[in-house]
Amino acid sequence: MLGFHNSTEGKIFHSTKEIKKIIKVIKKSNNFLITSHINLEGDSLGSQLAMANLLRRLGKNFVVFDADRVPTHYQFLPDIDLVQHEVDIKKKIDVAIVLDCPNMSRTGRVEEALKKIGYIINIDHHVSNEIYGDLNWVEKDVSSVGEMVYQLYKELNCEITKETALYLYISILTDTGSFNYSNTSSVTHEIVSELLECGIEPYDVSRNIYENKTIGDIKLLGRVLSDMKVVENGRIAYSVVRRRHFNLTKTQPASCENFVNFARSIKGVIVAVFFRENIKKMGLFHVSFRSVKNADVNKIASFFGGGGHKNASGCTVHGSFKEVKRRILRRVKDELDR
Amino acid sequence: MLGFHNSTEGKIFHSTKEIKKIIKVIKKSNNFLITSHINLEGDSLGSQLAMANLLRRLGKNFVVFDADRVPTHYQFLPDIDLVQHEVDIKKKIDVAIVLDCPNMSRTGRVEEALKKIGYIINIDHHVSNEIYGDLNWVEKDVSSVGEMVYQLYKELNCEITKETALYLYISILTDTGSFNYSNTSSVTHEIVSELLECGIEPYDVSRNIYENKTIGDIKLLGRVLSDMKVVENGRIAYSVVRRRHFNLTKTQPASCENFVNFARSIKGVIVAVFFRENIKKMGLFHVSFRSVKNADVNKIASFFGGGGHKNASGCTVHGSFKEVKRRILRRVKDELDR
Incomplete structure (x- = not known):
């Protein structure tokens, strides 16, 4: 002791x-x-x-x-x-x-x-x-x-x-x-x-x-990483999982628990965003944020009715993916330019 | 203190x-x-x-x-x-x-x-x-x-x-x-x-x-995970990176440092194997092993002239990928059936 x-x-x-x-x-x-x-x-x-x-x-x-x-x-x-x-x-x-x-x-x-x-x-x-x-x-x-x-x-x-x-x-x-x-x-x-x-x-x-995954979990992650995007001069990285991807890989939303961290692991990225479409409701997106140092993603998530910590937070947003992505990324950019 | x-x-x-x-x-x-x-x-x-x-x-x-x-x-x-x-x-x-x-x-x-x-x-x-x-x-x-x-x-x-x-x-x-x-x-x-x-x-x-990656590193990992295979009733998982993949993603061999761990993270997998083709020499493969509990991959790696720890080891093998894979996986199977 x-x-x-x-x-x-x-x-x-x-x-x-x-x-x-x-x-x-x-x-x-x-x-x-x-x-x-x-x-x-x-x-x-x-x-x-x-x-x-x-x-x-x-x-x-x-x-x-x-x-x-x-x-x-x-x-x-x-x-x-x-x-x-x-x-x-x-x-x-x-x-x-x-x-x-x-x-x-x-x-x-x-x-x-x-x-x-x-x-x-x-x-x-x-x-x-x-x-x-x-x-x-x-x-x-x-x-x-x-x-x-x-x-x-x-x-x-x-x-x-x-x-x-x-x-x-x-x-x-x-x-x-x-x-x-x-x-x-x-x-x-x-x-x-x-x-x-x-x-x-x-x-x-x-x-x-951490080592309790299915081969489907691994394939889902493979897809998410292959499709990842980096925008705003490398300051924002994001990726998305849609409902159909869960069906294709026989996975559940819990499979995505740490996916947002991969976006943050890219050098120069200040805010990482991960969008997960609700498995039951089309057009409902769970959004996870991770950030580095002073970028306050709790503020961003709070704006959309969510919350968490300064460098790790989340929220839920309704809309088409295109629209949800546009709204979220604009808000992230505003926080970065603050 | x-x-x-x-x-x-x-x-x-x-x-x-x-x-x-x-x-x-x-x-x-x-x-x-x-x-x-x-x-x-x-x-x-x-x-x-x-x-x-x-x-x-x-x-x-x-x-x-x-x-x-x-x-x-x-x-x-x-x-x-x-x-x-x-x-x-x-x-x-x-x-x-x-x-x-x-x-x-x-x-x-x-x-x-x-x-x-x-x-x-x-x-x-x-x-x-x-x-x-x-x-x-x-x-x-x-x-x-x-x-x-x-x-x-x-x-x-x-x-x-x-x-x-x-x-x-x-x-x-x-x-x-x-x-x-x-x-x-x-x-x-x-x-x-x-x-x-x-x-x-x-x-x-x-x-x-750990968070110093390029988007190429992420895409390389995405490809490796998407192509992962599980064999021998789920006891062995493996994946491979070939020379051309480094070119396609503008990455270096060091990008692969932890890739073998993803194969081990699958439930039921006892031995995880990761093959990496030498970036300069065609037909030269660096093989990393991870294992769970009693499976001794140091013995397997030692057989091919490598070594390490009981649950984490590596070796280098010459040959076509098909041939290298066949030899390695057979040896892994022998260790599992021991």
């Missing part, structure tokens, strides 16, 4: 007051709902399951309720069956804990349930967080919500079991792009060092999450 | 005796040659430059001599101009330090120079290392030679400057596949935590190394 408290005190967690309040509320309540955003991914799933383990350890009742299905490559997680998609909220719930979610509407169908719950704890690291909780703990500089839940374990002096370590590891691994993004700190690695000591095998995790 | 000595003693470095011998030889000698294998990459460059910094700090004379050119995406390293490609060995050199190199012939043209030097220190982590030095420190379970050079710094109580931290970080980052491979340990993350405290910005490094 590393000297976590000594080395991080006042370093990344400025909100010790919020942590203490959260622990007080958790201790005096009994029935919890845990949720996160739609399009479940590593941090949303990892932080929810780690939180569930924490509540279980404290002898609390809880339900994990998410609007969307769990992607196939996260089905290997031991407690994944805890995640429910239909919950009867009539039975009493004292507190909802919303993790990794910038606003209430991003919880999808769960929003209705949240409105009926008397007390909401909002734990997040999105810069676009709308501070919608009765209690809000938002740390925009932290790698992942998993890193924040780790802090709760430490504060409560609660043992990190191998399973909890796995959930926290997955949160951090996926939200830091395997420790490559700028949100990765010395403390992040210090925490992960401790998690590996609990018995996590990095390659087993990596293989489950 | 973390308590490195306490937490790692007897844990991964079993060869304290070798370390002490190396330090003794370094202390009593004055003129050094530092080298590594052909096809320079992150660990070979990072460990050489960190070693150069160590010798500089100790007031020694040294020359860094490598057979191959430095790939473009490593040109940003501060001391990269130290790497020379033509060295006159007539002037006296007491000791050669060969880093990250399993045998003498993998140093390419440098081998001739090595033969004239009286004393060779071999520091490596390849399982296929041939123990060719007068002093051999080989740790096959360690993530990278960078991690070993870090140990020398600690043993010598030598300050890790920001530049040294960068070299060590790059060694570890690239040889662990961003901390995803099974060679990543709790100690690896503990070391990296300390390196980040020296001022390393992970995303700046990552962008230089």
